[in-house]
Amino acid sequence: MYQLKTKETDEDVMKFIESVDSLKKREDAYQLLDLFTASTNCQAKMWGTSIIGFGKYHYQYESGHSGEAPLVSFSPRKAKISIYLAADDPNRERLLNDLGKYTTGKSCVYINKVADINQATLSQLINSSMNYLQKKYPV
Numbered sequence: 001m002y003q004l005k006t007k008e009t010d011e012d013v014m015k016f017i018e019s020v021d022s023l024k025k026r027e028d029a030y031q032l033l034d035l036f037t038a039s040t041n042c043q044a045k046m047w048g049t050s051i052i053g054f055g056k057y058h059y060q061y062e063s064g065h066s067g068e069a070p071l072v073s074f075s076p077r078k079a080k081i082s083i084y085l086a087a088d089d090p091n092r093e094r095l096l097n098d099l100g101k102y103t104t105g106k107s108c109v110y111i112n113k114v115a116d117i118n119q120a121t122l123s124q125l126i127n128s129s130m131n132y133l134q135k136k137y138p139v
Contacts, residue, residue: 006048008068013044013052020076028114029076032083035119039126040072051075051084055130057137071130080110083122085129086136095125 017033020026033044033052042054053070060066073084080103085092087107096102101116102109109125111117 006051006069008053008056008070009046009048011046011049013046016046016050016052017076021078022076024113025076025078025081028081029074031114031119032074032076032081035123036072036074036126039123040130042071045070047073050077053084054126057133058139059137071133072126080112081114083109083111085109085125086132089129089132091128091132092125095121095128099125 013033017026017029020029029052036042036052036054037044040054044052044054045056047053047070051070051073052075053073055071056068057071058066058068070084075082075084084107096104096109098118098121099109100111100118100121102111104110
């Protein structure tokens with residue numbers, strides 16, 4: 001049976017941020033920690049070894065696969081900062097138009113640094129993603 005790799009842990013978020021090699025990435029991680037905390041009203045939790053998540057939801061796909069995931073999260077990776085948002089949020093593309101400098105993957109938004117983006121727009125993206133996932137996967 002498939003086992004999720006990324007699960008909520010009891011690891012210390014601040015300790016993780018302090019372990020980030022790049023001083024600039026650490027500073028950006030603290031800025032994002034403040035922004036995500038204010039936007040979500042949720043306590044930051046570690047998911048796996050390198051993802052800082054806020055809130056959580058239980059999902060179940062038509063295939064029967066199910067699990068838990070953070071509603072929104074980010075990770076200060078070596079190359080870029082990954083921001084995890086709902087890929088199918090209908091407001092996503094419209095809001096991304098005003099975000100600033102970024103690239104995307106399936107559900108990730110990648111930024112080089114916080115100074116490259118509009119933080120108010122990121123806050124809107126966070127709220128929209130959370131609202132969407134909470135409606136799609138009610139408790």
